[in-house]
Amino acid sequence: MEEIDKEQTGDKSGSSRNFIEMAIDKDLREGVYDTVCTRFPPEPNGFLHIGHAKSILLNYGLAQEYGGKFNMRFDDTNPTKEKSEFMDSIIRDVQWLGADYEDRLFYASDYFGRMYEEAVKLIKKGKAYISTLTADEIRETRGTLTEPGSEDPGRGRSIEENLRMFEEMKSGAVEDGAMTLRARIDMASPNMNMRDPILYRVAHIPHARTGDTWCIYPMYDFAHPLEDAFEGVTHSICTLEFEDHRPLYEWVVRECEFVHPPRQIEFAKLFLNNVVTGKRYIKKLVEDGIVDGWDDPRLVTIASLRRRGYTPASIRRFVELCGVSKANSVTDDAMLEYCIREDLKETAPRMMAILHPLKLVIDNYPAGQTEELEIENNKDVPEMGKRKVPFSGELYIERDDFMEEPPKKYFRLFPGNEVRLMNAYFVRCTGVDKDENGEITAVHCTYDPESRGGESPDGRKVKGTIHWVSAAQSATCTVRLYENIIDEEKGVYNKEDGSLNLNPHSVEVINDARVEPALAGAQPEERFQFVRSGFFCADLKDSAPGAPVFNRIVSLKSSFVLPKEG
Numbered sequence: 001m002e003e004i005d006k007e008q009t010g011d012k013s014g015s016s017r018n019f020i021e022m023a024i025d026k027d028l029r030e031g032v033y034d035t036v037c038t039r040f041p042p043e044p045n046g047f048l049h050i051g052h053a054k055s056i057l058l059n060y061g062l063a064q065e066y067g068g069k070f071n072m073r074f075d076d077t078n079p080t081k082e083k084s085e086f087m088d089s090i091i092r093d094v095q096w097l098g099a100d101y102e103d104r105l106f107y108a109s110d111y112f113g114r115m116y117e118e119a120v121k122l123i124k125k126g127k128a129y130i131s132t133l134t135a136d137e138i139r140e141t142r143g144t145l146t147e148p149g150s151e152d153p154g155r156g157r158s159i160e161e162n163l164r165m166f167e168e169m170k171s172g173a174v175e176d177g178a179m180t181l182r183a184r185i186d187m188a189s190p191n192m193n194m195r196d197p198i199l200y201r202v203a204h205i206p207h208a209r210t211g212d213t214w215c216i217y218p219m220y221d222f223a224h225p226l227e228d229a230f231e232g233v234t235h236s237i238c239t240l241e242f243e244d245h246r247p248l249y250e251w252v253v254r255e256c257e258f259v260h261p262p263r264q265i266e267f268a269k270l271f272l273n274n275v276v277t278g279k280r281y282i283k284k285l286v287e288d289g290i291v292d293g294w295d296d297p298r299l300v301t302i303a304s305l306r307r308r309g310y311t312p313a314s315i316r317r318f319v320e321l322c323g324v325s326k327a328n329s330v331t332d333d334a335m336l337e338y339c340i341r342e343d344l345k346e347t348a349p350r351m352m353a354i355l356h357p358l359k360l361v362i363d364n365y366p367a368g369q370t371e372e373l374e375i376e377n378n379k380d381v382p383e384m385g386k387r388k389v390p391f392s393g394e395l396y397i398e399r400d401d402f403m404e405e406p407p408k409k410y411f412r413l414f415p416g417n418e419v420r421l422m423n424a425y426f427v428r429c430t431g432v433d434k435d436e437n438g439e440i441t442a443v444h445c446t447y448d449p450e451s452r453g454g455e456s457p458d459g460r461k462v463k464g465t466i467h468w469v470s471a472a473q474s475a476t477c478t479v480r481l482y483e484n485i486i487d488e489e490k491g492v493y494n495k496e497d498g499s500l501n502l503n504p505h506s507v508e509v510i511n512d513a514r515v516e517p518a519l520a521g522a523q524p525e526e527r528f529q530f531v532r533s534g535f536f537c538a539d540l541k542d543s544a545p546g547a548p549v550f551n552r553i554v555s556l557k558s559s560f561v562l563p564k565e566g
């Protein structure tokens, strides 16, 4: 275990440094930079998901490791898509994960003025020009992978003319799409991104933060390197799809003549088996009303994971175990569950809750008597102390802990059989009550008063141990059991039309679960093990004082084993 841990978590002492750390080590050694500054630059167009958590924790972790800085920056250069709802949720999620950006919360839109200046600088150097081609014409003249593109007529325009026309674009006199600013690079470059990419476009759309100050907006490939450079970012870590854009990133920071230009490093996105991570797909589930908002506990947005009951520590552990790589791969979703189990095993109290109650009557228990049994909160962690749990002659047990006609190897309650009521007494089943439809309404038993605490009084053994709550002293509450929202048999995407293969039974809501009294006072986000049923969390949103709603985070067992370094 210890060995695996070191490998998996990238132990910093040995040879297991990841490729990004090695690149940074080299930069520092060679004096390219004397400090490290990273950033997390979300586009505020949706909630963050587990993939973003990886990026956040990677960037934050590197800043921590090198005693550098971590910036939080909204990449809000696209005025059509942003919503303040998303900004609030993003900040909440980043803070909850513990990625402390201190006072460095930035907005790319605050740099619009400086970006404009940089564009003017490029025009003056002859490195950018105004194009009057339409978007379609630009696409059509870009060439192919085997053939160079053709030159934009604007390429030949004088610097003075370009400056005047750029000013005109900015002034509002130009219609959307009628002019763009293009970089003058190389229409024959084998890298299509270098064939005179568009730097600025006209869009008469007010911006959430800058209002109608601007009607020209920078394109991502121009804006992003500038944002990094303005902030003194040293290592701009992004995902693999930007690898082909790196030459353009480097062109921008070079031509804009930054003294300490940032450098871009790409890593592989996190993909989870059987899980919807793409923002686009999550958004569709929300918009189609298939889930109950961006924070529905069945999703893997950070807000969903939080509601479901994941802890920041479990997500950090998960990201560590994933490691960073330059090659795309798919991570087993069971690893995420493994991480929360490992966390809660030692931190969550183990309580009794009956999800599908069946009455158990102890016929020889003194009528009207109640006693309090002292039960350890977590037998693996004695420091967690004990609590008192009421016990009486009328209990609830799980419906499937009784069978009138048991199959072989069924060791729980059936007529004539004796079992242990967990931490309480031995009971032997004597019969059942049925209603007019033949449905079992109660199970009868007798108990052995000598077996208090669930200890055998005379060395006789029982094979089954079941849990219980006292009928009169238990509370009724709502419990939600979740399954994957994706139909795992079919896989995430429908091969015909690219839609999602959904599991129609992804949530079971139980309104009449019976829980031991202490659970009725659970605070939102409090986590428990319900013995034999799994780990549960009192829902952040739907719980009311004295009436918690419990979400099952994960069941107790899994066949998952920690993968070896691959």
Ligand code: ATP
Binding pocket: 040, 041, 042, 043, 044, 050, 051, 052, 054, 055, 237, 238, 239, 268, 269, 270, 271, 277, 278, 279, 280
């Ligand atoms: P999505 O792919 O879900 O639409 P995005 O890339 O459009 O996400 P941004 O807000 O642009 O989302 O991303 C912010 C940062 O998070 C970027 O640096 C991006 O590379 C990173 N990121 C996004 N998805 C993942 C992922 N699955 N794994 C790791 N990092 C990711």
Ligand code: MG
Binding pocket: 043
């Ligand atoms: Mg994006």
